[in-house]
Amino acid sequence: MILAKQSPLTRKLSAFVALSEAELAVLERLHQRRRIFAAGRDLVHQGQSDQAAYILSSGWVCSYKVQADGTRQVVDFQVPGDFLGLRSVLLRTSDHSFEPIVTIEAAEVLKSDLLVAFAQTPRLATAILWAASRDEAMVVEHLVGIGRRDADARMAHFLLEIGSRLALVAMGNKEGYACPLTQYHLADALGLSAIHVNRILRQLREAGLMTFRKGHVTFDDYEGLVKLAEFDPAYLDQTGPLLK
Amino acid sequence: MILAKQSPLTRKLSAFVALSEAELAVLERLHQRRRIFAAGRDLVHQGQSDQAAYILSSGWVCSYKVQADGTRQVVDFQVPGDFLGLRSVLLRTSDHSFEPIVTIEAAEVLKSDLLVAFAQTPRLATAILWAASRDEAMVVEHLVGIGRRDADARMAHFLLEIGSRLALVAMGNKEGYACPLTQYHLADALGLSAIHVNRILRQLREAGLMTFRKGHVTFDDYEGLVKLAEFDPAYLDQTGPLLK
DNA sequence: CGCTGCTTTGAGCTAGCTCAAAACCTGTGG
DNA sequence: CCACAGGTTTTGAGCTAGCTCAAAGCAGCG
Numbered sequence: 100m101i102l103a104k105q106s107p108l109t110r111k112l113s114a115f116v117a118l119s120e121a122e123l124a125v126l127e128r129l130h131q132r133r134r135i136f137a138a139g140r141d142l143v144h145q146g147q148s149d150q151a152a153y154i155l156s157s158g159w160v161c162s163y164k165v166q167a168d169g170t171r172q173v174v175d176f177q178v179p180g181d182f183l184g185l186r187s188v189l190l191r192t193s194d195h196s197f198e199p200i201v202t203i204e205a206a207e208v209l210k211s212d213l214l215v216a217f218a219q220t221p222r223l224a225t226a227i228l229w230a231a232s233r234d235e236a237m238v239v240e241h242l243v244g245i246g247r248r249d250a251d252a253r254m255a256h257f258l259l260e261i262g263s264r265l266a267l268v269a270m271g272n273k274e275g276y277a278c279p280l281t282q283y284h285l286a287d288a289l290g291l292s293a294i295h296v297n298r299i300l301r302q303l304r305e306a307g308l309m310t311f312r313k314g315h316v317t318f319d320d321y322e323g324l325v326k327l328a329e330f331d332p333a334y335l336d337q338t339g340p341l342l343k
Numbered sequence: 344m345i346l347a348k349q350s351p352l353t354r355k356l357s358a359f360v361a362l363s364e365a366e367l368a369v370l371e372r373l374h375q376r377r378r379i380f381a382a383g384r385d386l387v388h389q390g391q392s393d394q395a396a397y398i399l400s401s402g403w404v405c406s407y408k409v410q411a412d413g414t415r416q417v418v419d420f421q422v423p424g425d426f427l428g429l430r431s432v433l434l435r436t437s438d439h440s441f442e443p444i445v446t447i448e449a450a451e452v453l454k455s456d457l458l459v460a461f462a463q464t465p466r467l468a469t470a471i472l473w474a475a476s477r478d479e480a481m482v483v484e485h486l487v488g489i490g491r492r493d494a495d496a497r498m499a500h501f502l503l504e505i506g507s508r509l510a511l512v513a514m515g516n517k518e519g520y521a522c523p524l525t526q527y528h529l530a531d532a533l534g535l536s537a538i539h540v541n542r543i544l545r546q547l548r549e550a551g552l553m554t555f556r557k558g559h560v561t562f563d564d565y566e567g568l569v570k571l572a573e574f575d576p577a578y579l580d581q582t583g584p585l586l587k
Numbered sequence: 588c589g590c591t592g593c594t595t596t597g598a599g600c601t602a603g604c605t606c607a608a609a610a611c612c613t614g615t616g617g
Numbered sequence: 618c619c620a621c622a623g624g625t626t627t628t629g630a631g632c633t634a635g636c637t638c639a640a641a642g643c644a645g646c647g
Contacts, residue, residue: 164487167573172490174483186476194480194578232430235479236438239418242486243408246416246534250635281593290490295635297595312594329411334438494603525625539603541627556626557612 106130107180107268108154112226114267114337122220129216130154130206142197142205143184151209153183158203159279163287164195173288175237176200176261176280180268185231188213201279229336236334245290248328250299253289255328258309258316263332275309275317350374351424351512352398356470358511358581366464373460374398374450386441386449387428395453397427402447403523407531408439417532419481420444420505420524424512429475432457445523473580480578489534492572494543497533499572502553502560507576519553519561 105113109126112118118126133156136142142153142160160177162184174195177183183197188210217224237260244253261278265271282300286293300311308324310317318324349357353370356362362370377400380386386397386404404421418439421427427441432454461468481504488497505522509515526544530537544555552568554561562568 164483166487166491170491172487174486186479194483235430235482238479238482238486239408239438242418242482242489243410243416245486245489247410247414283593292636293593294595294637298635301595527625536604537625538605538627542603545627 106154106156107178107270108156108182110268111180112223112230115229116222116226118223118226122223125216125220125223129208129212130156132207134205134207136199136203136205138199138201138203140199142199143187143195151207152185152188152213153205153207155179155181155183156204156206158205159200160197160203160205161200161284161288162195162197171287172290173284175234175241176284176288178261178265178268179270181264182227182230182234185227185234200284233336236336240334241288250289250291250295251302252328253291254285254296254299255303255308255324256330257285257289258311259324259328259330260332260335262316262318263335263337267337273318273321275315277314278311278316279314350398350400351422351514352400352426354512355424356467356474359473360466360470362467362470366467369460369464369467373452373456374400376451378449378451380443380447380449382443382445382447384443386443387431387439395451396429396432396457397449397451399423399425399427400448400450402449403444404441404447404449405444405528405532406439406441415531416534417528419478419485420528420532422505422509422512423514425508426471426474426478429471429478444528477580480580484578485532494533494535494539495546496572497535498529498540498543499547499552499568500574501529501533502555503568503572503574504576504579506560506562507579507581511581517562517565519559521558522555522560523558 106127108130109118109123112126134153155177157179160181160183161173162175162177163171163173165171177197183205187194213227217227240260241257244256248256262271262273262276265276270276282296283293285291286296289296291299303324304310304319306323308318308320308327310319324330350371352374353362353367356370378397399421401423404425404427405417406419406421406427407415407417409415421441427449431438457471461471484504485501488500492500506515506517506520509520514520526540527537529535530540533540535543547568548554550567552562552564552571554563568574
């Protein structure tokens with residue numbers, strides 16, 4: 100293991116497979132072509148075709164779809180170490196939009212880069228496909244949440260999942276994490292109204308379970324939250340919910 | 344094009360790329376190891392690990408997750424030509440269960456078979472990855488439906504999507520299709536109660552839009568339905584909604 | 588120091604839920 | 618050929634989680 104600071108993606112994939120020096124080198128090479136994007140300006144618009152993918156190295160992004168009537172559904176949030184639009188490299192049109200929530204740094208990855216990397220290091224390919232599968236498993240879990248959990252469990256589950264994901268890249272633990280989302284973001288993700296989100300957050304706070312305030316999520320009673328949400332992190336395919 | 348009857352998967356993939364004789368042969372070879380499964384008995388249980396994937400050649404299957412409180416969320420239905428558990432070949436544990444809705448016929452595909460096929464015919468690999476991406480796009484659209492569409496639009500959208508998918512394997516058209524689902528299946532898929540599903544179906548019927556009855560979906564006013572659901576089949580990445 | 592964007596609270600309203608009970612359909616065994 | 622059983626559909630009647638509309642605090646920033 101090198102001392103130089105790792106990219107979040109490297110850190111994340113290392114939780115899945117131990118990568119060799121050579122593989123790490125290929126992975127780091129994918130991070131050339133770094134770019135900065137300002138908050139609020141979409142990276143990719145719904146319906147745009149072709150496209151490269153990005154590796155997010157800092158900041159948060161949300162991927163969403165808007166409907167004709169203007170309502171929007173956030174499909175997922177991306178945190179450092181996540182891919183943006185890995186699927187749209189394959190599918191002819193990108194079927195959703197990406198909006199940086201804060202100013203972000205991301206590395207552009209062309210389809211060809213990816214194919215070359217895959218050919219050079221099959222194990223790396225496996226690791227990246229693992230990440231892609233995991234992303235899909237998260238979408239499925241999200242679907243279950245919206246379809247069958249009531250608002251408080253849905254909220255708790257969601258914030259716990261993000262916590263686990265951040266823990267994987269050392270940006271969070273059982274105490275909590277920094278979180279730039281607004282209550283509107285939560286509403287669009289959870290299929291609730293922003294007003295109801297606010298009430299649910301108050302409920303959770305008053306129940307002594309967690310606090311969402313000033314860009315920070317604090318878990319006041321982690322176990323209690325896990326129980327309320329019936330949060331079973333198996334689908335994240337990590338060793339445990341939070342290592343610490 | 345050969346006259347011998349094609350498998351539904353072949354038919355589906357051919358809509359995406361024109362496959363050569365050699366590729367078609369590899370594809371048909373994946374269909375050895377055919378098996379029959381009775382209705383109602385799960386193929387794969389949630390949490391089971393490793394697993395092969397299956398190619399569904401006849402009948403319908405649903406993939407779902409059950410929660411601790413017993414409620415269940417259907418993630419998707421599979422129709423002939425669809426893969427079952429393609430993702431669980433990669434992910435360490437399969438994160439949902441598959442239940443045959445009627446007696447089905449499916450071909451077991453081992454991870455190794457798939458890798459061999461991919462190595463032999465890269466274009467086939469691309470086509471299969473296309474199918475996998477499309478599956479994910481469908482889950483995303485499903486998420487949008489549950490999160491942001493009200494019951495009638497959600498129902499209409501869902502039944503239209505299935506119609507388009509069936510059209511791709513010549514099992515449906517703008518008139519309608521045979522459908523073995525019960526109203527309970529619809530409820531579990533759409534995040535509604537079975538009773539409400541019934542009322543919505545009545546509404547749609549009385550509005551002259553469509554009829555769901557006796558294992559058959561009939562589109563009485565296809566365009567009207569499309570409008571109600573704001574159904575834009577772009578995410579299915581097919582040429583059009585229904586070719587005929 | 589006055590926007591602008593976010594959070595908080597109040598007050599009704601409604602889509603979709605639960606409980607309850609018929610009516611139906613289909614296959615099975617007498 | 619009938620009757621019964623189990624699954625499915627249909628309808629009624631109230632209830633509630635989450636919605637909409639409205640408005641007031643609050644904080645950061647140009």
